[in-house]
Amino acid sequence: MIKIEHLVQKYGDLRAVDDVSLDIANGEIVGLLGPNGAGKTTAMKVLTCFLPPTEGEVSVDDLDVEQDSLAVRERIGYLPENNPLYSDMTVRETLDFVADVRRLNGSNRGRRLRYTVEACGLEGMLNRPVGELSKGYRQRVGLAQAILHDPPVLVLDEPTSGLDPNQIVEIRNLIRELGKEKTVILSTHIMQEVQATCSRVVIIHQGKIVADGTNEELQAQLEGQDRYSIEFRAPGDNIATEFKSSLGIDIYDDVSTPGAGSYHYILQIEKDRDERERIFRLMVDHGWTLLELQREQVSLEDVFRELTTKS
Amino acid sequence: MQNSLVIFRKEMRAYFNSPIAYIFLAVFLVLSGWFFFSTFFVINQASLRGILELIPVFFIFFIPAVTMRLVAEEKHSGTMEVLLTFPIRNREVIFGKFLAALALVSIGVALTGTYILTAAMLGNLDAGVTLAAYLGMILMAATYMALGLYASTITSNQIVAFILGILFIFLFFYFDKMLVFLPNWLVGTFEYLSVDYHYRNFVRGVFDSRDLIYFGSVIFLGLAMATRKLAERRWS
Numbered sequence: 001m002i003k004i005e006h007l008v009q010k011y012g013d014l015r016a017v018d019d020v021s022l023d024i025a026n027g028e029i030v031g032l033l034g035p036n037g038a039g040k041t042t043a044m045k046v047l048t049c050f051l052p053p054t055e056g057e058v059s060v061d062d063l064d065v066e067q068d069s070l071a072v073r074e075r076i077g078y079l080p081e082n083n084p085l086y087s088d089m090t091v092r093e094t095l096d097f098v099a100d101v102r103r104l105n106g107s108n109r110g111r112r113l114r115y116t117v118e119a120c121g122l123e124g125m126l127n128r129p130v131g132e133l134s135k136g137y138r139q140r141v142g143l144a145q146a147i148l149h150d151p152p153v154l155v156l157d158e159p160t161s162g163l164d165p166n167q168i169v170e171i172r173n174l175i176r177e178l179g180k181e182k183t184v185i186l187s188t189h190i191m192q193e194v195q196a197t198c199s200r201v202v203i204i205h206q207g208k209i210v211a212d213g214t215n216e217e218l219q220a221q222l223e224g225q226d227r228y229s230i231e232f233r234a235p236g237d238n239i240a241t242e243f244k245s246s247l248g249i250d251i252y253d254d255v256s257t258p259g260a261g262s263y264h265y266i267l268q269i270e271k272d273r274d275e276r277e278r279i280f281r282l283m284v285d286h287g288w289t290l291l292e293l294q295r296e297q298v299s300l301e302d303v304f305r306e307l308t309t310k311s
Numbered sequence: 312m313q314n315s316l317v318i319f320r321k322e323m324r325a326y327f328n329s330p331i332a333y334i335f336l337a338v339f340l341v342l343s344g345w346f347f348f349s350t351f352f353v354i355n356q357a358s359l360r361g362i363l364e365l366i367p368v369f370f371i372f373f374i375p376a377v378t379m380r381l382v383a384e385e386k387h388s389g390t391m392e393v394l395l396t397f398p399i400r401n402r403e404v405i406f407g408k409f410l411a412a413l414a415l416v417s418i419g420v421a422l423t424g425t426y427i428l429t430a431a432m433l434g435n436l437d438a439g440v441t442l443a444a445y446l447g448m449i450l451m452a453a454t455y456m457a458l459g460l461y462a463s464t465i466t467s468n469q470i471v472a473f474i475l476g477i478l479f480i481f482l483f484f485y486f487d488k489m490l491v492f493l494p495n496w497l498v499g500t501f502e503y504l505s506v507d508y509h510y511r512n513f514v515r516g517v518f519d520s521r522d523l524i525y526f527g528s529v530i531f532l533g534l535a536m537a538t539r540k541l542a543e544r545r546w547s
Contacts, residue, residue, distance in 0.1 A: 048396040049395075050395055051544055052544075070399075070400070071398075076396070080389065080393060080396075082389060084389030084390045084393055086321075086388075086390055088328045088329055089325075089328070097317070097321055101317050101397045101398070101399060102397065102398070103313075145393070
């Protein structure tokens, strides 16, 4: 359905997207995950024919975004970041305008308008100016303008940003519903969103794809790893060095609160090695006070952090 | 063309949903009316000479005020990004917006027809010459508009678009105002480049294809440059 081959997108000297290749099959819901500025939005702008690719090829349905730009645009519904809308138009005028641009005619036009208004829950808002809507309703109008022409591909750039938890759940349900018959690409930097809605996760960092797979596959990458969170109180200096050398394990992350007088370390240890007892012994031998010791499975969030904090 | 009409309708709605259209029409009519009747009674002749000479100067400020928002506002608010991912060509967007500005200004110009009727009742007015002058006025407005629209594609700041628009338009207005400083062999060229020169031909009732070609080319040039600028996708 969507084919991205060696896409490079430059802003001056900056390579916002750096040699990205991605193949998305019909009906997939793909989550583009990455920290802000990773290149998600830029990639989406190329896919929606807003920006021509600097290098590489992007096609939808075997139609090239440059050569067959208009045909590609007919197949895509796009909700840009920040959801820009004409604030002086009412909801009805907005949808009518989009129906005009999308050339919806005859009975199909009425049917699509009715379906979209209902699906996005906009019935009571049709005569309200878009500029007076709450953020949740604005987002629904943005989604409505994207799905109005029943496109096979939906590109949603941070569809739930700035919404309250209830609205987030609503929008996610709607996306899942739409995803049953459409190919959906959505970008986000919220992990739960991906876990809740997507069948596939693509993690982007500094313009490159650093991971690609289902939720489970990505977790399996770091599987076999357990994460220990240890908080303890200890007198004296060089506690970290002492800790490392006596235990023989590197500290994965130091999350101590400065000045609290206590230390809080994160360790990452293979699953079949249970180190809880040795850690307890270490505390006892040194006369340190163990405040907390927790062992947990590595989550997708940890995978994300692992992949996107190292450059 | 159908796409341009969709854009045209959207822009007309934007003009008339906001105070822009009403303020433009009101101020334009008040100012032109005042200048019209003050010269009218001073000279004591059923002549439009005074107002027709002032219109090109009026338009230097009025037209950029109408065109400045056309592209800059949508760049600033981000809606241009949505618009350009619809199946619609850059040139269709530009042309639709141009038509909307032209329609708004044409309404203003048409409303000044009431002054003309007053003048016609009070004295003898040459219908042919008056019509030619009006045609010239619309063509001149369209030419200014193409330049103003180009200015609007350069920036996402409406004030900058307004001032740049005035600058571009003033340049085309000014070409034949400095002829005395020019060597003889340049005079013809500069005269031909001036909007005002061609407009005055219309005001005199002279209907020459060279004037039409001039207006047509500058309009085409402005719209083509605006389309190119839009295609660059450089938002600043």
